[in-house]
Amino acid sequence: MKIKNLSMTFSVLLVATACTAVKPLNNDADIVFRNGKIYTVNSDQAWVDAVAIKNGRYQYVGDEVGAEQWIGSNTRLIDLQGKMMMPGINDAHSHPFQGGSSLVFNCDFPFSSTPDQVKAILSACLEKNPDLVWLEGGQWTSNFFKLYDVGEPVDFLDGISTDVAIYLEDDSGHNAWVNSKALMLAGIDGSSVDPKGGTISRNSEGKPNGVLLEMAAQSVAAIIPERSVDEYTVILSAALKLANSFGLTATNEARTPTRVLQAYHQLEENQELTAHVTTSLQTPFGLKNQEFDLQSLIDLRERYQSEHVNPGFVKIFSDGVPTASRSAFMLEDYTTDENHPHSTRGSTHLSPEELYNVLLNLDEEGFVVKIHTAGDGSVRMALDAIERVRANNGNHENAHRLAHAGYIHKDDYHRFKALNVIADFSPYIWFPSPIIDSLMGAVPSPRAGQYFPTRSLLDIGAPVLTGSDWPSAVETPNPWPAIEAIITRKNPYSTPGYEKSSLWPEQAITLPEALKLFTLSNAKAMKLDHVSGSIELGKSADFIVVNNNLFEISVDKISETKVLSTWFEGREVYLAP
Secondary structure (H helix, E strand, C coil), X not given: CCHHHHHHHHHHHHHHHHHHCCCCCCCCCCEEEECXXXXXXXXXXXXXXXXXXXXCEEEEEECHHHHHHHCCCCCEEEECCCCEEEECEEEEEECHHHHHHHHHCCEECCCCCCHHHHHHHHHHHHHHCCCCCEEEXXXXXXXXXXXXXXXXXXXXXXXXXXXXXXXEEECCCCEEEECHHHHHHHCCCCCCCCCCCEEEEECCCCCEEXXXXXXXXXXXXXXXXXXXXHHHHHHHHHHXXXXXXXXXXXXXXXXXXXXXXXXXXXXXHCXXXXXXXXXXXXXCHHHCCCCCCHHHHHHHHHHHCCCCEEEEEEEEECCCCCCCCCCCCCCCCCXXXXXXXXXCCCCCCCCHHHHHHHHHHHHHCCCEEEEECCCHHHHHHHHHHHHHHHHHHCCCCCCCEEXXXXXXXXHHHHHHHHCCCEEEEXXXXXXXXXXXXXXXXXXXXXXXXXXXXXXXXXXXCCCEEECCCCCCCCCCCCCHHHHHHHHHCECCCCCCCCCCCECCHHHCCCHHHHHHHHHHHHHHXXXXXXXXXXXXXXXXXXEEEECCCCCCCCHHHXXXXXXXXXXXXXXXXXXXX
């Protein structure tokens, strides 16, 4: 019998036995944790001293006296020594296959890298891997070409190699910097027409200068040979190992190519997964390169659905990003400057009718849809489409989500609650920092600073989730700086130049609210709240032990939190060295 089918049986049995304090025969716990400060994220029982675990589930949650009844001759006893235990972190928007690729295969450099540093790192990668055909890596900051005069970007990379095709993503993951070999292989030259939803940046003579935005970047990414399923299993194992070290016990792969889904399935078959995984199945970027194939998504869901992998989610890109590229769709014009002399509100990859039709079909089939909507114009277009879908299907069970919806017009706040739409936020990167500087330079004030309205949405009962978006603009999926930032609205790293600045501080939330977002709320968004997200009877024993009680330290120290151990289904998947 699968573990998830035991949940209701455990719950009924354990509630009865907890009340009577009578231990059923042959039901000794496998492990009992005691002498701890255990924060459950269960409003009915916020703090307890002990838990008992059997078959990977919480068998008892309460005080130490009550825990005694579950201790048998073979029960492992663990003294928490007063340390804080809490549910594992659920990352509801991440890209482990891309982050893992950076760990294992890609040639990456820090976001703060100068041109000289970029050149040195890429040259070293080429020297180390002389047989490369494509050199993939990144990530250059969104303001890189504003901060540094490198001449023609394509010439800069050609100075490193003209034999190996070079493809470097920016910190948003939407744009690329390439050399002439990559342009040649993609068939991009001075006569090429900008693809819908994308831009081929050009020099004064009309020739491609090596910077490709949105769909133009994707046209090159599409010809890079895809890795094998076996390579992806190595990549995902490395990504999950890193995630576990930061306390993650569930993750959402926010854009999942088929081979990545197959790799997750392979890890599941080999019993090597160390976290719950939900996968947002990949659709053609902007639905323009290929025909949208609903049946293929249904087939993938049915074939690869398993105990720990849920492919019942789908990803659609509606627009780009509101940084220097100005590719997110806004309700009002971006700023203009010498590099962007013409007024624009950005653009969408789909028309309103296209988005509605795709959503209608996906919703009818029970998929949860994650729509990339980084501009307030794109947010409104998506809400309009979902409102039409709700009127047609009458189905509010599937809470669709608008990813990176940092800019939301105040008139649209209430619609998130009314339509059961989740605001998909990224507090891992949304605080005063270089990428926010790029955003502030592109969006007019005061609108620029009205970003990420967490307080406003929570106050009206609108659903919110949090995700790292790793590796976009963050080097790791570490949630602790993000938890601090969503509370303080300040840079959690004390980065020079950002010590005193904050981002819309009126939208700050409390520590209990933040912890609930990162655990139970994210579990609900991932359809895991029946099994994860809080420490409750019958749920999977997915939890972490941290070095400090978060409620007893200064909020500006939360970012320094260290995970001492991470447990998934009652087994230790990470132990701090």
